[in-house]
Amino acid sequence: MQSRSMWRLGVLLVGSSLVLPVVGVSPRVMGAAPATVEESQVKAFETAQKSLAAARAFREQGKVEKAVAEYRKSIAADPATIDAYLELGELYSQNNSPRKAVEVLDIGIGMALAQEIGGPDIGRYCVLLARNHEALGRMDLASGDLIKAVKYLPDDPLPFIALGDMQAGRGRFDQAVAAFRQALALDPGNVEGWWAFGNAAIKGRLPEAMREAHRGLAAIDPAQGAAFAELMKTAVPGKEPARP
Structure with a gap:
């Protein structure tokens, strides 16, 4: 975001006047000119x-x-x-x-x-x-x-991942699954997203969503799919599944 800073400096400098000393006259004799508004703004910016x-x-x-x-x-x-x-x-x-x-x-x-x-x-x-x-x-x-x-x-799946996390935190697991599904539609290869999806499905006791999570993980990595399949058999509702 540094380009905005450079742009702002450019705006401040446009139209500002340069005060040049008169040749042969000491600045002490002339006295220091009061700073202009533009000069004060530039100093504040710097x-x-x-x-x-x-x-x-x-x-x-x-x-x-x-x-x-x-x-x-x-x-x-x-x-x-x-x-x-x-x-x-x-x-x-x-x-x-x-x-x-x-x-x-x-x-x-x-x-x-x-x-x-x-x-x-x-x-x-x-x-x-x-x-x-x-x-x-x-x-x-x-x-x-x-x-x-x-x-x-x-x-970007980020807003939907955040929404899914929020809904899961409130115990609204069906809505969490829906949000994670939107995130995964944008990024089907997101392993963390699939685990979040599956976690919400398990906590919400949503069998079809569990199977969907299993298919999604297995398509990315068979080992991940196998780990989730085992989790589906043993997970206790409400308990956070551990990543392998």
């Missing part, structure tokens, strides 16, 4: 980008608190730094802070959509926002997030 780069470096090093602090500095320097909101939200999510994740993801996604910035990245962040809303018990908001995600990820 400061925000410096903090954003530092945050990413700390994140790569696993220094979460320092990364969070730098993301916050980036936002404080330039509140229009969309990447800082989104990446900070992802970091909060990875560290089990759903309330904080929702706060910044909601802002970042909203800003992006207001500027008509879409695409797969925004779709994935919508899925992430949905999972954090789910963690807070806000299922209506999570559903709305997934609807947005599908718009930007029309050929």
Whole structure:
């Protein structure tokens, strides 16, 4: 998403004037010219980008608190730094802070959509926002997030996998199976998706769906199919099947 940052810098620079010193006159005699609005914006942008780069470096090093602090500095320097909101939200999510994740993801996604910035990245962040809303018990908001995600990820199973997980977590196994089926229609070779499908089918005592999961896994890998067949014989409803 760095291209947006470069575009924004280009917009800030268009129309700005360069103040050149008069030949032979000392700048001290002339005095420093007050910064223009454009110059202040460019300085804020550069400061925000410096903090954003530092945050990413700390994140790569696993220094979460320092990364969070730098993301916050980036936002404080330039509140229009969309990447800082989104990446900070992802970091909060990875560290089990759903309330904080929702706060910044909601802002970042909203800003992006207001500027008509879409695409797969925004779709994935919508899925992430949905999972954090789910963690807070806000299922209506999570559903709305997934609807947005599908718009930007029309050929990606990710939103349907997330929906299937949510429905399974609520004990709605028939609806979970339906969601996983939509995901697998987009990606028939997704082994994890087939196992999630089969798991929901077993928990929901849905024999036809169990057989469908078995066929799907066997078509990808006979060993996976055989493992699921054994699981169908021995699984206790409500118990999480273990992957082989």
